Amino acid sequence: MAPSDGPFRHGCVATPHHVASDAGLRVLRSGGNALDAAIAANLVLGVVMPFSCGIGGDLFAMVWRDGDGPAAYNGSGRAPAAASIERVRERAGGGAMPERGPLPVTVPGAVDGWHALLERFGTRSFAELCGPAMELATDGFEVSSFAAGHLAGSAAEFPAAPAFDEWRRVYGDATAGATLRQPGLARTLEAVSASGPAAYYGGPVAEAIAGTVRRYGGLMTVDDLAGHRGEWVRPMRARYRDAEIVEMPPNTQGVAALEALRLVDAAGPLAADGAARHHVLIEAVKIALADRDRFVTDPDHMAIPAERLVSDAWVRERLHGLDPDKAGDPNATVVGGGDTVYLCAADGEGMLVSLIQSNFYGFGSGVTVPEWGINLQNRGATFSLEPGHANAIAPRKRTLHTLIPAMAFRGGRPWLVFGSMGGHAQAQIHVQLLARLVDDGDAPQAAIDAPRWTVEPAGWSVRAEHAFDAGAVAGLRDRGHRVSVAADPDEAMGWAQVIRCDPDGYVAGSDRRSEGAALGL
Numbered sequence: 001m002a003p004s005d006g007p008f009r010h011g012c013v014a015t016p017h018h019v020a021s022d023a024g025l026r027v028l029r030s031g032g033n034a035l036d037a038a039i040a041a042n043l044v045l046g047v048v049m050p051f052s053c054g055i056g057g058d059l060f061a062m063v064w065r066d067g068d069g070p071a072a073y074n075g076s077g078r079a080p081a082a083a084s085i086e087r088v089r090e091r092a093g094g095g096a097m098p099e100r101g102p103l104p105v106t107v108p109g110a111v112d113g114w115h116a117l118l119e120r121f122g123t124r125s126f127a128e129l130c131g132p133a134m135e136l137a138t139d140g141f142e143v144s145s146f147a148a149g150h151l152a153g154s155a156a157e158f159p160a161a162p163a164f165d166e167w168r169r170v171y172g173d174a175t176a177g178a179t180l181r182q183p184g185l186a187r188t189l190e191a192v193s194a195s196g197p198a199a200y201y202g203g204p205v206a207e208a209i210a211g212t213v214r215r216y217g218g219l220m221t222v223d224d225l226a227g228h229r230g231e232w233v234r235p236m237r238a239r240y241r242d243a244e245i246v247e248m249p250p251n252t253q254g255v256a257a258l259e260a261l262r263l264v265d266a267a268g269p270l271a272a273d274g275a276a277r278h279h280v281l282i283e284a285v286k287i288a289l290a291d292r293d294r295f296v297t298d299p300d301h302m303a304i305p306a307e308r309l310v311s312d313a314w315v316r317e318r319l320h321g322l323d324p325d326k327a328g329d330p331n332a333t334v335v336g337g338g339d340t341v342y343l344c345a346a347d348g349e350g351m352l353v354s355l356i357q358s359n360f361y362g363f364g365s366g367v368t369v370p371e372w373g374i375n376l377q378n379r380g381a382t383f384s385l386e387p388g389h390a391n392a393i394a395p396r397k398r399t400l401h402t403l404i405p406a407m408a409f410r411g412g413r414p415w416l417v418f419g420s421m422g423g424h425a426q427a428q429i430h431v432q433l434l435a436r437l438v439d440d441g442d443a444p445q446a447a448i449d450a451p452r453w454t455v456e457p458a459g460w461s462v463r464a465e466h467a468f469d470a471g472a473v474a475g476l477r478d479r480g481h482r483v484s485v486a487a488d489p490d491e492a493m494g495w496a497q498v499i500r501c502d503p504d505g506y507v508a509g510s511d512r513r514s515e516g517a518a519l520g521l
Contacts, residue, residue: 005445007505008346008520013037014497015343016052016421016514019141020044023132024345025519027124034347035063035121036129038355039114043133043189045341047182048141050171050363050375051150052339052421055188055200057359057377058106059113060248060403062235063121064352064414070246070407071120075113075230076379077106078396080219085385085393091217097383097393100366101163102218104380106399107228108209110357111192111200116230121351127193134189137373140181146515148176150339154362163216166368167375184373201225205372212369213376227396238310240265241438243416244409247430250299253292254404255306257427260288261434262315263322270439275475276324281435282455282462282481283322285428289457290330291318292427297391298398327480329460339363340403340421344499346506352499354405354417402426408434414501418444420511422494425454429494437498444498444509445518452493453483465490489513 006012011034013024024041028034038061046054059075092098118126143151151174158164174180191199199205206225213220236249238258245261247254263284264270271277291309295302308314321328340358364377382400383393391400402423408416416437420429429452436447451467462481464473466488476483486492495514500507508518 005443005509005518006507006520007502008508009348009505010521011345011347012499012506012508012518012520013041013343013345014499014508014510014516014518015041015045016341016495016497016511016516017045017048018515018517019048020343021510021517021519025521027129028347029521032124033122033349034345034351034353035117036124037347038343038345038353039118039122040129040132041343041345042114042341042355042357043130044136045343047133047136047185049147049341050182051147051154052362053341053357053359054375055110055185056108056364056374057110057357058108058379058401058403059110059355059357060252060405061113061117061353061355062246062248062405062407063117064407065121066350070235072233072235072248073113073117073230074233074248075109075116076251076398076401077109077228078398079106079380079383079393080221080224081395082219083393083395085387087219088393089385091219097381097385099361099381100157100378102213102216102365102367104378105213105218105220105365105367105376106379107220107224108377109228109230112197112228112230115197126196130189130193134186137182137186137189140179143174143176143178143180144515145176148174150362157362158366164366166370167363167366170368170373182373184371186373188372188374201228208369208372209374209376212367216367236306236310238262240434242410243438245434246407246409248404250296250302250306251398252401252404253296253427254406255296255309256288256292257404257406257430258310259291259315260284260427260431262310263287263319264431264435266315266319267322270435274469275472275479278453278472279476279479279481280322280324281431282453283328285431285455286328286330286460287318287321288427289424289455293457295390297400301390301394301397303390325479327460340423342405342419342421342495342497344417344419344497346417346499346501352407352414352417352501354407354419356403356405356419358403358421404430406430416501417499418496420494420496422454422492424457425492425494428454429496433496433498444500444507448496448498448509448511451488454492463492465493
């Protein structure tokens with residue numbers, strides 16, 4: 001669906017699925033605010049894009065309201081209390097941290113997050129906002145070819161094993177054109193609508209979640225679920241050119257986006273669009289991702305404060321490793337995944353919402369809770385089983401998170417609300433978007449539509465969309481980058497959404513790489 005840019009004088013919503021954008025817009029039209037609209041849209045996304053997000057995942061958000069903001073919420077869950085390195089290795093049969101199945105399941109934080117956000121900023125109840133999502137889950141929706149591709153991709157990832165039987169029962173036969181109904185999910189939404197987070201983190205739902213995980217070899221208990229609490233945190237800030245960029249602090253990779261931007265800023269003005277320009281961006285991203293994988297984890301377990309990674313002294317030292325003519329090879333590990341949704345919303349009173357929510361990999365762990373339709377996330381897949389590693393698993397520890405909703409300010413006032421799905425590519429996408437929005441002055445839709453690249457930390461190979469100028473690709477290869485050319489558009493480049501705050505209203509953009517739309521009034 002082609003997005004529309006605006007300007008929108010009274011509010012807008014941008015999400016990766018047009019049905020969710022429409023649900024958010026209807027909330028704005030009925031008098032709800034931006035936070036109400038964002039929650040309604042997120043709930044719909046959990047139904048129509050269950051491969052990317054939903055009630056079994058985590059959530060992060062930033063909200064701007066005059067006099068309050070930006071307020072940042074960390075809705076990430078923790079590892080089970082029994083999840084030691086030794087215990088997980090024993091259950092996994094040794095080796096690396098499993099990516100699928102019950103062991104990488106961490107406590108889902110989204111339900112608590114939606115309610116915490118609504119309690120502080122909302123004007124509508126969860127039950128009111130949940131109506132469209134419940135209807136779609138009960139009555140079903142037609143599976144698009146886009147969704148069918150994701151469903152088929154997930155099916156190929158899940159072996160014939162009891163842990164994945166419920167997933168196969170609900171989703172295994174869903175093909176393009178079919179009607180997908182999720183009655184179990186509707187039942188959970190109804191329970192949470194009636195009784196709030198207590199219905200999810202306690203009682204029959206919590207017993208079903210913990211029982212399902214443990215039945216297949218996991219470690220989660222009802223006490224792990226009952227003990228979950230998200231938290232309001234202080235966002236991190238850094239200058240980039242004439243803008244102040246605001247990102248989530250650890251346990252997210254927001255600090256990596258800020259470090260990369262500070263390196264680009266310190267390297268001087270960007271060259272015109274071409275090999276020299278993208279070389280600098282890529283090298284800055286590589287340095288920042290290597291530092292992320294070396295240091296970033298649950299802030300209660302970090303060896304150094306996150307602020308040091310964006311300090312003047314740190315940036316000056318790291319800048320020595322950025323050769324303007326040659327590809328570098330910093331040490332890094334691998335953070336995978338990429339199935340996530342990012343959405344943003346704005347209203348006529350100036351409230352802005354930047355929200356991201358995810359299962360991590362497609363359908364997360366692949367473990368679906370019978371009768372309740374909860375697709376449990378696999379965020380624990382990013383933990384390490386190596387003692388001494390910054391992100392080594394430990395009881396009730398929060399893992400390194402890729403989810404980073406963001407904002408940017410000019411002159412102390414909100415200017416941009418932005419973000420993207422993409423796993424470890426998210427910080428990279430932030431850097432590329434801001435280069436076009438700040439340095440080039442592009443409109444949101446133009447910045448989103450521009451061809452992108454991603455860097456893979458395992459070996460630092462570069463993947464560029466086919467629309468990239470052939471001369472730029474050749475120039476990167478001449479500098480030592482291992483570049484492959486992907487299809488265009490390529491979903492691996494993320495599904496970005498952007499809202500720009502102008503004096504006469506909002507200008508918004510939604511990514512052509514998804515089924516999204518930017519809608520407003």
